[in-house]
Amino acid sequence: MKGRIALGMLIVAAALLPLLLDPRGYWIRVLAITLLFAAMAQAWNIVGGLANQISLGHAAFFGIGAYTSTVLLLKFGISPWLGMLAGGALGGLAAFIVAIPTMRLQGHYFALATLAFGEVMRVIANVWTSLTGGPGGLSVPFTAPDFLAYSFKLLRPHAYIALSALVIVTAIFEGIRRSAMGYRLRAIRQNPAAAEVIGVDTTRIKLQAAVISGALTAMLGTLYAQLAVFFDPDTVFGIAGISIRIALIAILGGVGTAAGPILGAFFIIPLEEIMNDLLSSRAAGLSQLVFGIILIAVILWRPRGFITVFDALLARWSRGKSP
């Protein structure tokens, strides 16, 4: 209940924010990117949070989505909305294929295997020039503003689309968390053998979670492509820029909770931007250094994520109210 109120307040605040920001400005872009990363971290949270399988390869699905819709648009003039569905299907298929050999792995081994898969996809995208344009990247062609063609003059619609995506992915995460699948994933996370013995098909449940997470992440790749207008393999398949950032957002915010990825994204992405803004002219790498120090401090302060700060505040608040 407390979580639901906090979540509702966040969504309302996010819905009002685009109206307050300059529609051509820099900060509305930061907002759209923040919402998009929150949604990606939430999609990651289905596998990373509920099953506790820390994937460091989600850029693979993200890049598949970005490339699928953009290539379909460039080569066949297909609307990115439809391209997004195709990308989601391919992303889900890719997640299924990766999950078969990796799902028995745990902890670091799973993280490393998924990391390697993301890298393989980055290399393929760099080499398969005829399809992806290679290291030169792809530009999304500008067409007349039209919702059905996913083309807008201003950034405000992008912010609202990202917000809608965040709401939808969060609803899916929360739906899974409360459903039979959520109970089963939590059981698998804590003791796979005991889960099997009481009737949980651990293989099938893990596959389902991986496919849902991968498909959603790929669909968000299309949102990024349409927002960024230009991208290359090293961006959308990036380890630090996408894979690790997604995991970091969810972990910093609070893994396995619906509010965690949202809190994490609204902390990390703007902080990164502010650090760049303030410090990048002072000395090379200084902004990254300060950013890194802040992240380490936060993790040491709240190892289970920002969500615990809010839990503590809410607990104090409700204690204060009732004698």
Added chain:
Amino acid sequence: MTVLDVRALSRRFGGLQALSDVTFSVARGEIVGVIGPNGAGKTTLFSTLVGLIRPDSGSVTLDGNGLAGLKPHRVAALGMTKTFQNVALFAESTVLDNVLTAGLLHHGVEAARGEALQCLDRVGLKEVAGKRAGDLSFPERARVELARALCTAPKVLLLDEVMAALNPAEMSEIMRLIRILRDDGVTLLVVEHHMRAIMNICDRILVLNFGRLLASGTPAEVASNPRVIEAYLGHPKDAVHR
């Protein structure tokens, strides 16, 4: 009427023959004890029956269904599950969620919650349903695990030392519960080290030694069987006289 039929079950771990040609069958509604010295293969036998361990050879038939190659969740769906020797709860989840997850085998979430509360009531733990499972005492956790196994609605239930670390009062409570379960039509196989408990509740006892079935019979027959006495206490000739 036979509910569980085990034929020539064998399993080797490297140089250790953990199970060797084990054959027995269990009638519906029986309470069968499985005893033997440490390392005799009791836990391996249970793990093999539910599909956690693949046998090298032999067959297991549950209520007419062959279990060869089936994963544990399929065996559970067919009606056989087990508890774990050292208690394997989902420690971070609540007691209720632990049991509820088992109820999902046959029910949706809401119905499973109702079933879970009933199972917790049966083991006398309804009042701690909202507690984190890892925060309970060991005897309580053992009962949660029993409730969780019950919530899969098993035909055959394998209990691996559920009475370890219980005081006499708790032990007789569990024994009472085992009899009630039997009266409800559940067939039970029980691994236990407390000889008095085993002799008290079991209709029949299987004795394992070095992975082989050494003896089988009523508690009285087994207790007076010279081979069983030898397995537990050693051969008289080996005794050191001073």
